[in-house]
Amino acid sequence: MLNGRDPRIDFFRGLALIFIFWDHVPHNPLGQITLRNFGFSDAAEVFVFLAGYAAVLAYGKILQRDGYLIACVKIWRRTWVLYVVHIFLLAMLMGIVFFANSHVETRDLVEEMGLTHFVTHPQQALVDELLLRFKPNLMDPLPLYIVLLGCLPLVLPLLLRKTWAVVAVSLTVYLLAPHLGWNLAAIADGVWYFNPVTWQLLFVLGGAAAIHAGQPRPVKTRRLLRQPLFVAAAVYALLAGVLTLSWRWPEIHDALMPSALSDLLYPISKTDLSPVRLLHFLALAYVTAKLLPGHAWTQNWLAQQTCRMGRYSLEVFCLGVLLAPLADMINAITGDAFAMQIFTALVGAGLMALLGAWLDLNKRLTQPAPPATA
Known part of the structure; x- marks a missing residue:
């Protein structure tokens, strides 16, 4: 039986949304402390894995309670909502980018954001948008989620019964x-930047983790350093972090990396979710789950704000997509001043947190009051 909502999932979804926003603002100093700078994977893996976790947790309960047909209807209804949001979000993003481009003289933001196809072939671009073939920068995660969630009914019943067979x-x-x-x-004879055929594995693994978390397990009292799997995962995550940091200094990297190993490791594909990226994320997730087994630490004020963002991940993600080009425009107008870059990054994250808090308050205000007792 599947368990209830885990606040740790909401926290890390919220944290991933902040990292995605910071990573999408060029030259942002706070982008140097995000996950992608300390390993092979980044916030995209966190987002997709937890999307699979949350989807199976929510719709698996519906399937067990109301049956397969009701679960399918609710999944596809949510998929339709995501598709409509994608259309409107792209329209708003284009408007913001064109506005920002008119105020920045030193760069072509339209080209940087991948909107040239709309300028040169507007009619075809509208058709490609409806077919999910036209995906400017910042927009890639949402179409991926639409496809993965839309295909969930094909595997959900078997995933609940024969989890490892589906994996x-x-x-x-x-x-x-x-x-x-x-x-x-994708457009221009291209392919999706996030290949759904490979990224589906991370989505399925997230669902498998949700099912595994709901099963009773014996309590292990052995210290973490005496658990071989934990030690191996921690060592791999540490080595990946050191290697990633060495990319900033090519001389050090060349000294650390033998040519034979370099030929085997590179290139690290994000499009096809390279195995070293996948293993890095899984190792990091396993170590984090072991180090933070409970959720008492999510009760402090700052963690609660992050949890609210993760609870309303779709709305907060959309706001982050729209704020990124605005922050980039302000930074470019002010000459990419360090203080302004920090300011826009913090204000953007603050606005995302405010949206999460407002949506949470609005939900509580609109919920029906409990029936009065006699």
Whole structure:
């Protein structure tokens, strides 16, 4: 049986949304402290894994309680909402980017944001937008989530009953996709930046983790350093962090990295979710889960604000997408001053937190009052 909502999931979803916003603002100093600077994976892996976790947790309960048909209807209704949000978000993003581009003389923000296709072929771009083929920068995670969630009914019943069989099939597809060229088409004979055929594995693993978390397990009292899997995961995460930091100093990197190992490791593909990226995220997730087994630490004020952002991840994600080009515009107008870059990054994160708090308050105000007792 699946458990209830875990505030740790909301916290890390909220943290991933902050990191995604900071990573999407060019030259942002706070972007230097995000996950991508300390390992092979980044906030995108966190977002997709936890999306799978939350989806299976929510719709798995509906399937168990109300049956498969009701679960399918609710999944596809949510998928339709995501699709409509994607259309409107892209329209708003284009308006903001065109506005920002008119105020920045030193750069072409339209080209940087991948909106040239709309300028040169507006009619085709509108068709490609409806088909999820036109995805400017910042927009890639949402179409990926739409496809993965829309396909969830195909595997959800079997995932609840034969979890490891679904994971095995998903892993097989993941391994075959890069070699067979499986991907979805994008504009200009291109492919999706986030290949759904490979990223589906992370979504499925998130769902498997939700199912595993709901199963009773014996309490282990052994110290973490005496658990081989924990030690191996921690060592891998640490080595990946050191190697990633060495990329800033090519001389140090070349000294640390033998050519034979370099040929085996690189390139690290984000499009096809390279195995070293996947293993890094899984190692990091496992270490974090072991170090933070409870959720008492999520009760402090700052963690609560982050949890609210993760609870309303769709709305907060959309706001972050719209704030990123505005922050970039302000930074460019002021000459990319360090203080202004810090200011816009913090204000953007603060506005995202305010949106989460407002949505949480609005939900509580609109909930029906409990029936009065006699």
